[in-house]
Amino acid sequence: MILGDIWTILRDCFLCSFYVYGYIRDLEEKVNTLSGKKGELQGVYGGVNGRVQEARQDGYVPRPTVLHWLGYVQDDDRNQRVNSLLQRGVDEKAKLCLRGHCSWNCYSAYSVSSKVVRMTDVLPGLIETGNGFQDVADPPPPPVVEMLPEEITVGMESRLNEVWGYVQDDSVRIICLYGIRGVGKTTLLRNLNHKFSNAGRNFDRVILVESHTDVINIETIQLVLKYRLAIPNEVWDNKNQQGRAAEIFQRLSQRRFALLLDDLRGPINLAEAGVPVQNGSKIVYTTIMEDACNAMGDQMKFKVDCLLPDDAWNLFRLMVKDDVLNSHPDILELAETVADLCGGLPLALITIGGAMANRRNRDAWENAVVELRNYPAEFPGMGDLILPRLKFSYDHLRSETHKTCFLFCSLFLKNQLIRKDELVDLWIGEGLLRGSHNIAVARMQGKCIIDSLIGVCLLEEVQTYFGNYVKMHDLLRDLALWIASQDEGNKILASKPENDELIIEQQSVTWNEAVRVSLWSFLVTSLAPRPFSLWRFFKKSLTTAPPSCPRLLTLLVRYASMKELPEWFFQSMPALRVLEWSRNGNLTKLPMQKGELINLRYLNLSDTVISELPIEIKGCCKLIILLLDGTKKLKAIPKGLLSELSALQVFSRVPTVHYKSYKDKSSVFGVSVSSLLELESLKHIQDVSVVLSTLESRKKFQSSSKLQSCIRRLIIKTPESSSTSSITTMLHDGDFQNLQDLFISNCSVQYLTCLVKIPLLRFLFATNCPLLEEIIANHQAEEPIIGFTHLKQLNLNGLPELRSICGSAMAFPSLESIYVSQCQNLKKLPLNSQSGKRNTVLIGGEEWWNQLAWDDDATKDVFSSKFIRFSDFPNSNELEPCYTYEASVMKRYSIML
Incomplete structure (x- = not known):
């Protein structure tokens, strides 16, 4: 018994001694391991801390877990203990004896070694966390x-x-601002939004929801709240409307907010949108209906009245200008009378004041007083106050052409952005502009008419770096439709987005009377197209016979869901001049019988999936404009068809989406040699947009000075490698006076210096050109470059050898954006501090941006705020340009919107 206990004690002592011996023996190794792990941790710390500092410079907010880790790793007390422990380890190594197998102080050596091991065990976890x-x-x-x-x-x-x-x-949580349209409710709400920023009130978020289409509903409010509350897409996309409401409610319940809603058309249950009504938060909205205030349980109703006489006069005088008022002794008194007749309505004061801004003749002002006093009152609010006063501006347009062009704009939706060039071409197609035999002259006149309509506030100009557009205010569209309903020569049948199916019942104009028809719709919740069935409109007014449209001149249909049209569709439209059927993504066939559409002047089938053009189009001998952009399913144009269109002036068939969407299939848009020959043979052809996808088509184009002078949008994309001389020679020697858009791909060019000679170039896209080194070569920095005055977009992609755009800074007076991708050797842009005064946007990757060299820090600072990173968007393809300027603009606009 005693011997057994003694043996156990001796065994345990031996094992303990052996365990201690291991710590003493491996002391040096363990100290080195700790020192190495410490260094590794410091390296990881430096990387994480650097990323945090860079993120802070970009305005990003470091995550709490990262800050906690940084604080723990850099804790002074802990680091001091580690350093002290390492020093003790060094000291204990000096005390080792017997070749490191023992120590003069075994206990001290063991104690230090064991602490080193415990400290070392902690560091890998910290390293792993930092790397993660x-x-x-x-x-x-x-x-x-x-x-x-x-x-x-x-x-x-x-x-x-x-x-x-x-x-x-x-004590007031909900405020309703109500009053007639045009009285200034929207302006008041926007200034209220501005006042929140200046007053320093303790609100966590002020959210303004405006009506950009026709009506605000639950979906519209939720989309704006998603953006303003920064709800991630991955959270949003997986929820239905009720789930989104719950997410919004949870976030708003934690904040003191102000929600401003503009132009509600009726009561909305904000609880369904997820908006809580809580103490401290505010909901302010505008409406034209006082009943909506009562239905939503408002605590305060505020009627927005018209301006008082003195205020109305001040606003009117601001629009007319004092030099006009003082141009004749009697004009001032007459102007005061005109201002009084505006009834204090701001919209009327601004519109009529704008119309009279250049009237320096006394008779004109006296006549204005007489006309304003004699307008009838038909509808409360709108009829007796707004429409008669707005019609005054319409009546004083300089010509009947101006008036008809204004009425034509009502075919587009309320507040919808309308491309200026598209609108002008539609006017030309209907024959509203003189000189239609010369498209350039007609377009010039159209631009002047748009400027005139903008000048008297009947159209509103919208200028952003996305492009140049106009839009028609909803009241002005109501005015145009009201006028058209009383004008036998301008009857318009237009769809209403709020209820397309009621178009036939609600319109005072019938198919038999209609001169123009517009059928389309927009989904308010996403500002995206919503398909509708065109057939529903017809079956409400007919049984088996086609609709009788003997006077119809323009038919504009977009986003229709039907794949094919009935064979009889165009039989009763003998006068039709404009057939605008673009963006009908399901349309596969256009039915035409011989002898139909003989008066057609404008045909747009862009962004449809038609597979072939009917040969009967040959009979459209008056056709001026033929647009086939984005028709990726269209087979070759029938041989001999184009040559029969003797009046054709505009032909276009180019892709409409961003270039990677077609991958290598963009050749489906390639124009054939036979089509080029037919276009060349046309006497009146002036505007051509095509894709050259084969060597043969490029050779034919290169040999035709007529086609070169007509080309407006040119895409050069061939599967085979092209020699430097063939492309540069064509661009250098050709007459490209009308070229606006140029896309070059898969071409072995080294320089594109010749492009400076192209006067109207606005869009340049060079991609996948492996030998391209400079855009403008051999230029001395001290010599100014004259050129690229109209360039709006410069897009560069997949150019590994590109080193320079130009050797010195250029003016680029019209430049809107520069897009750079996969151009690793492009390290300097031709921009300076003067360039920074414009709203030029740079788009590219973070790595490319960081390697850019700048002339000075000021220039870099300016463009830092105008740089859009690929990483800012979940899918970088969203930022990729398209083949043409218009398509790129619309794509970027829809993204930012």
Whole structure:
């Protein structure tokens, strides 16, 4: 028994000694391991901390877990203990004896070694955590208030202060602003939004929801709230409307917010959108219906009245200008009378004041007084106040052509952006402009008419870096339709987005009377096309016979769901001049019988999936404009068809989406040699847009000075490698006076210096050109470059040898954007501090941006705020340009919207 206990003690002592001996023996190794792990951790720390600092410079917010890890790793007390322990380890190594197998102080050596082991065991976890941080920061939160451009506020200061008083009253949570259209409710709401930013009120978020199409509903409100609350797509996309409402409610319940809703058309249950009604938060909205205020349980109703006489006069005088008012002794008194007849309605004051801004003749002002006093009142609010006054501006347009062009704009939806060039071509197609035998002259006249309509406020110009557009205010569209309904020569049948199916019942114009028909719709929740069935419209007014449309001149149909049209569709449209059927993505066939559409002047089948053109189009001998852009399913154009269109002036068939969408299939758009020969043979052809996808087509194009002078949009994309001389010679020697868009791909060119000679070039896209080194070569920095004055977009992709765009900075007075991708050797842009004064946007990758060299820090700072990173978008393809300028503009606009 005693011997057994003694043996156990001796065994345990031996094992303990052996265990201690291992720590003493491996002391040096363990100290070295700790020192190495410490260094590795410091390296990981440096990388993470660098990423955090860079993210902070970009405005990103570091994640709390990352900051906690950085703080723990860099804790001074802990680091001091580690350093002290390493020093003790060094000291203990000096005490080792027997070749490191023992120590003069075994206990001290063991103690240090064991602490080193424990400390070493902690570091791998920290290293692994640091290496595991994929994202160290999150995007900055949305601003509390989104600032908008200030608007004219003459006479609105007192009412703004009164509404602001209700906002400051903590007992008032919901405020309704109601009044007739055009009275300034939207301006008041926007200035209220601006006042939130200046007043310093403690609101976590101020959210403005405006009606950009026709009506605000639950979906519209939820989409704006998603953006303003920064709800991630991965959270949003997986929920239905009720789930999204719950997500919004959870986020808003934690904030003090102000929700501003513009132009509600009826009561909305905000709880269905997820908006809580809680103390401290505010909901302010505008409406034309007082009943909506009562239905939504508002605590404060505020009627927005017309301006008082003094305020109305000040606004009117601001629009007319004093030099006009003082141009004749009697004009001032007459102008005061005209201002009084506007009834204090801001929209009428601005519109009529704009119309009279250049009237320096006394008779014109006296006549204005007489006309304003004699307008009838048909509809309360709209009929007796707004429409008669707005019609005054219409009546004073300089010609009947101006008036008809204005009415034509009502074919587009309310507040819809309308491309200027598209609108002008539609006018030309219907024959509204003189000189239609010369498309250039007619387009010039069309642009002048647009400028005139903008000048008297009947159209609103919208200019952003996305492009040049106009839009028609909803009241002005109502005016145009009201006028057209009383004009036998301008009867318009137009769809209403809120209820397409009621078009036949609700319109005062019938198919038999209609001169123009517009059928399309937009889904308000996403500002995206919503398909509808055109057949539903017809079956409400007919049984088996086609609709009788003997007077129809223009038929505009977009986003229709039908694949084919009935064979009899065009039989009763003998006068039809404009057939605008673009963006009908399901349309596979266009039915035509011999002898139909003989008066057609404009045909647009872009972005349809038609597989072939009917040979009967040969009979359209008056056709001026033929647009086939984006028709990726269309087979070769029948031989001999184009040559029969003797009046044709505009032909276009190019892709409409971004270039990678077609991959290597863009050759389906390639024009054949026979089609080029037929286009060349046309006497009146002036505007051509084509894809050259074969060597033969390029050779034919290169040999035709006529086609070169007509080309407006040119895409050069061939599967075979092209020699440098063939492309550069064509561009250098050709007469490209009308070329606006140029896309070059798969071409072995080294330089594109010859492009400076192209006067109207606005869009340049060079991609997958492996030998391209410079855009403008051999240029001395001290010599100014004259050229590229109209260039709006410069797109460069897949150019591994590209080193320079130009040797010195260029003016680029019209440049909107520069897109760079996969151009690793392009390290300097031809921009300087003067370039920074324009709204030029740079688009590219973070790595490319970081390697750019700048002339000075000021230039870099300016363009830093205008740089759009690929990483800012989940899918970088969203930013990729298209084959042409218009398509690129619309794509980027829809993304940003």
